[in-house]
Amino acid sequence: MTAIEAIASVMDEGEIVRESTQVEKLSKDYYWYSPVLAEELREKRAEAVIRPQSYQTLKRALEAAATARLPVTVRGAGTGNYGQAIPLNGGIVVDLSGLNQILHIEEGKARVQAGTKIKQIEKEAAETNQELTIYPSTFAKASIGGFIAGGSGGIGSVTWGNLWDGNVLSAVVMTVEDEVRLLEVEGEELQHYIHSYGVNGLLLEVTIPLKPKTDWEQTIFSFPDFDSALTFSQELAAGALRKRLVSTMEKGIGDFFLPLKKSIAGEDHLVFTETSETERTDVRELAEASGGRPVYESDAASYRKGLGISDFTWNHTTLWALKADPQWTYLQNFFSPDTYKSQIDTIKARFGEDVLFHFEWLRDKGTLLPAALPLVRYTSKEQLYDVIAFFNDIGAPTHDPHTCLLGAGGWNLQLEEIRQRKETNDPYQLLNQGKLPDKAVRDEALSAKQSS
Ligand code: FAD
Numbered sequence: 001m002t003a004i005e006a007i008a009s010v011m012d013e014g015e016i017v018r019e020s021t022q023v024e025k026l027s028k029d030y031y032w033y034s035p036v037l038a039e040e041l042r043e044k045r046a047e048a049v050i051r052p053q054s055y056q057t058l059k060r061a062l063e064a065a066a067t068a069r070l071p072v073t074v075r076g077a078g079t080g081n082y083g084q085a086i087p088l089n090g091g092i093v094v095d096l097s098g099l100n101q102i103l104h105i106e107e108g109k110a111r112v113q114a115g116t117k118i119k120q121i122e123k124e125a126a127e128t129n130q131e132l133t134i135y136p137s138t139f140a141k142a143s144i145g146g147f148i149a150g151g152s153g154g155i156g157s158v159t160w161g162n163l164w165d166g167n168v169l170s171a172v173v174m175t176v177e178d179e180v181r182l183l184e185v186e187g188e189e190l191q192h193y194i195h196s197y198g199v200n201g202l203l204l205e206v207t208i209p210l211k212p213k214t215d216w217e218q219t220i221f222s223f224p225d226f227d228s229a230l231t232f233s234q235e236l237a238a239g240a241l242r243k244r245l246v247s248t249m250e251k252g253i254g255d256f257f258l259p260l261k262k263s264i265a266g267e268d269h270l271v272f273t274e275t276s277e278t279e280r281t282d283v284r285e286l287a288e289a290s291g292g293r294p295v296y297e298s299d300a301a302s303y304r305k306g307l308g309i310s311d312f313t314w315n316h317t318t319l320w321a322l323k324a325d326p327q328w329t330y331l332q333n334f335f336s337p338d339t340y341k342s343q344i345d346t347i348k349a350r351f352g353e354d355v356l357f358h359f360e361w362l363r364d365k366g367t368l369l370p371a372a373l374p375l376v377r378y379t380s381k382e383q384l385y386d387v388i389a390f391f392n393d394i395g396a397p398t399h400d401p402h403t404c405l406l407g408a409g410g411w412n413l414q415l416e417e418i419r420q421r422k423e424t425n426d427p428y429q430l431l432n433q434g435k436l437p438d439k440a441v442r443d444e445a446l447s448a449k450q451s452s
Pocket of ligand 1: 030074075080084096115136137148149151153201202203314
């Protein structure tokens with residue numbers, strides 16, 4: 001019996017996918033946003049995909065994989081951008097979309113299975129007059145487990161920070177070994193599972209915080225110059241007015257947003273906001289003080305009906321740019337809150353229209369940061385890494401989205417602790433093979449961390 005046949009023999013009817021087109025599709029994520037990864041990962045795929053509908057069959061399948069020493073790669077909805085969910089060495093993909101129950105919602109928190117779509121959690125939380133703290137712009141498709149294991153932040157991060165900032169309260173983790181175990185993880189230890197690409201265990205259940213629901217209205221403001229758009233963005237993001245989204249787009253980016261054409265065609269620099277409907281006048285006065293005026297408005301009653309403005313922010317901005325011109329790609333950078341405007345000037349002086357700025361304001365460990373997902377016109381890998389080096393040299397460090405290596409491109413991950421959990425939870429080193437960098441790369445990251 002082959003390893004895949006052994007897995008199939010312990011699964012229930014319909015829980016294994018072996019048809020080639022389906023396996024190919026479920027072996028891939030949105031890695032093609034990066035021209036570098038598009039080249040490197042195109043041929044990678046699993047031998048089969050399993051879609052467990054219960055913990056019992058998942059447990060049996062993982063024990064069979066451990067016995068056969070078969071590589072295992074976990075998948076939520078496959079919307080990651082770094083090839084995190086792509087198996088590098090074949091084996092099986094474990095698609096967790098069938099484990100999607102909302103287990104419990106109470107005041108201040110929700111306990112859900114990892115395959116649950118984020119949109120569903122927000123919907124059910126609303127019935128208790130609560131809402132999520134943070135979620136990615138892909139929330140309609142993405143799973144909560146995939147966001148926690150593969151994402152970072154998103155809508156809400158301007159107020160509540162990133163995943164590491166208390167936005168995960170606890171998790172149940174399944175190991176991969178001869179007899180798999182379930183671990184209850186909470187407190188500081190959670191940091192070793194957040195954004196760990198599932199290299200050290202499968203998140204099966206998570207508890208996340210909820211906050212009292214706000215009536216959000218969506219507004220796009222236009223500004224005559226980028227400096228004023230940034231000033232308003234920073235003031236709104238830093239001040240006491242309630243907000244879920246503050247997204248600043250340099251002139252030119254709005255041209256990619258075809259569904260918004262009627263409202264924003266011909267406008268200059270844009271700021272996309274989600275703010276409390278009860279504070280409308282204050283938000284407008286703040287925008288007007290910097291020379292801004294609203295060009296698109298959608299009241300709270302229309303929130304979640306059809307496309308929202310967040311569908312043009314975070315990494316959706318790159319998607320619209322790519323639809324318009326496949327030569328665009330993107331970076332992820334933290335700018336200095338004190339000198340970001342001069343950093344922008346330095347970059348524009350060097351690259352002109354080949355870099356278009358798009359900022360997402362967020363809190364990181366309590367500090368408000370101008371985080372950018374700038375669009376970059378791509379010509380070659382060498383050119384791209386020259387641009388990255390330039391950004392890094394002027395103090396706008398890059399979280400490199402053109403590698404599938406965990407932590408190699410940033411986020412202050414505790415790689416050594418992640419590795420230690422892997423030793424015990426995945427003794428045969430089967431989980432998401434090839435994503436945890438080897439020791440030399442980890443040591444380099446550690447010494448960079450210590451000297452910074
Ligand atoms: P997947 O892509 O399936 O998986 C992500 C990683 O987690 C993989 O390494 C996978 O192996 C692992 N994994 C999945 N489920 C589990 C589990 N249960 N246990 C252990 N490991 C697991 N990201 C953001 O952070 N913020 C954004 O605003 C954002 N915007 C985006 C916009 C677009 C248009 C696109 C294409 C992507 C965007 N992303 C963003 C990236 C991605 O959508 C999110 O991180 C998303 O939350 C991933 O969820 P998923 O279910 O698709 O995970």
